[in-house]
Amino acid sequence: MTALWLTFALMTGAAAFVVLGALARGRTATADAEADAAVYRDQIDEIGRDRARGLIDEREAEGARTEVARRLIAASERADEIVATEGATRRRRIAALAALVVIPAVSLGFYGALGKPDLPDLPLASRQSETPDLQNLADLAMRVEAAIAKNPNDGRGYAVVAPVYMRLGRPQDAATAYANAIRLLGSTPDRQADLGEALFAAADGVVTAGAREAFEASVAGDDPSVKGSFYLARAAEQDGDMAGAVARLRPLVAKAPEDAPYLEALRGELQRIADVPAMPMPSKSAMEQPKTPEERMAMIRTMVDGLGERLSKDGGDVGEWLRLVRARAALGDVEKAREALKSAREKFGGDGRAAMRLEALALGLGLEGRGA
Missing domain, CATH: 1.10.287 (Helix Hairpins)
Structure with missing residues (x-):
């Protein structure tokens, strides 16, 4: 001691x-x-x-x-x-x-009086990986606000506090901060895209005229923002232009690096646009029967195969074909998924909206485009 x-x-x-x-x-x-x-x-x-x-x-x-x-x-x-x-x-x-x-x-x-030298340590790595809680973020926002009050032309302060406002669920304040950052520091694709996203969130998921203007500015230069293009696709869909939405997302998927962190988000958005109906659930009695994982998988394959056989005979609607394509892909039957996609396109070639849903799903599942 x-x-x-x-x-x-x-x-x-x-x-x-x-x-x-x-x-x-x-x-x-x-x-x-x-x-x-x-x-x-x-x-x-x-x-x-x-x-x-x-x-x-x-x-x-x-x-x-x-x-x-x-x-x-x-x-x-x-x-x-x-x-x-x-x-x-x-x-x-x-x-x-x-x-x-x-x-x-x-x-x-x-x-x-109070020390406890026998307590275990707290490694630096674990402390650095902790996500700051809302109270810490709120404190940070207040400190930045105080600094901005002393220097209203501090563009860096606005750039720092804007994403904090977004984390705190204050998108309108974030939009104001991003707009001030753009005014004081200049326009960049990322700042414009962030401004549009804040306006989108403040409008409860609607691409307003102001948000659209910001997104358009974010993709206008030589280094267009992926986020801006993503939300412009959402704007096109909002306007009922599904083809325009898919056209915005298609090149993003094609050009994205294989390890791009946003690639899955793009594919998820395409699948959302495809609007695939959910597979019917097995009956209650079938679900209650005890089964091994292998038996459950066999039951699911039987259901999917049954759907494929019925559609090949009776035709079905586009929602059922979308369901079949996605189910085949989810089971790892990629070639069967592509065959179902080809059959669906032959059947619904004259229906523009159905064709767009099928293309969106094909891109979203990776059956076409990058990785296909």
Whole structure:
């Protein structure tokens, strides 16, 4: 135990001298804090570039931006505090005395009464992977708002707080923040797409005129936003233009890297557009019978095969053919799924809407396009 207390004393003394050094180097500390803030701003820009290249998905980008924003605000506040204390020599000396004498005495006293050296540690990796809770996000938003109140032309502040507002379920505030970021920092495809998404969320899932304008701006340049194209497809579907929606999504699927984090979202959207009816459930008595996993799979295959046989004889409607194609693909019978798709197209070739639903499903399941 003596060794433990000696270790604590040495560590405390070392920390105290570090504090003294920081107090004695106010201007150097200010420069360091400002340099840290500049690094964090560059990291936010780099996250945006990674998101645009498809190296990370939106959720990962949002989480990374939130964490870097937290560090940026802390660095900015640290710089403000250091500037405020420069020139206050007497106060620094008092603080130094406290660092050398009072703080170690009080800390060791409290640790002697409350400390638990036998507790397990909390690894850094696990702490970094934790998702900030809503209260922490709300606190972060308030701190950024306070900084913006002091400097209303701080475009970085608006860029930092906008995704936080989205996480907090405040899309209208997010839209205002994104608009201010665009006004102060300039328009980029990502900022325009984020603005449109916030307006879309604020309108309860409707692509408004303002959202459409932002999405159009996000795809107008040489580096069009995937998110913007995604929502423009939703706008086309909203207007009853299914062919236009599929036309927006088709090239995104074709050009997406194989490991693009948004590829599954695109395919999911295409399947949603296809509007495939659910497979009928087995009867209650059949479900109640005890079965092994192999027996359940055999029962499902029997149902799908029965549907295929009936459609080959009776024709059926487009919803049933869509159901058959998806069921075949889900069971891993890719060739049978393609055969069913071909038969359905032959049958519904003259029905434009049915043809679009079949194409959307084929792209969404990977039966055509990338990976086919």
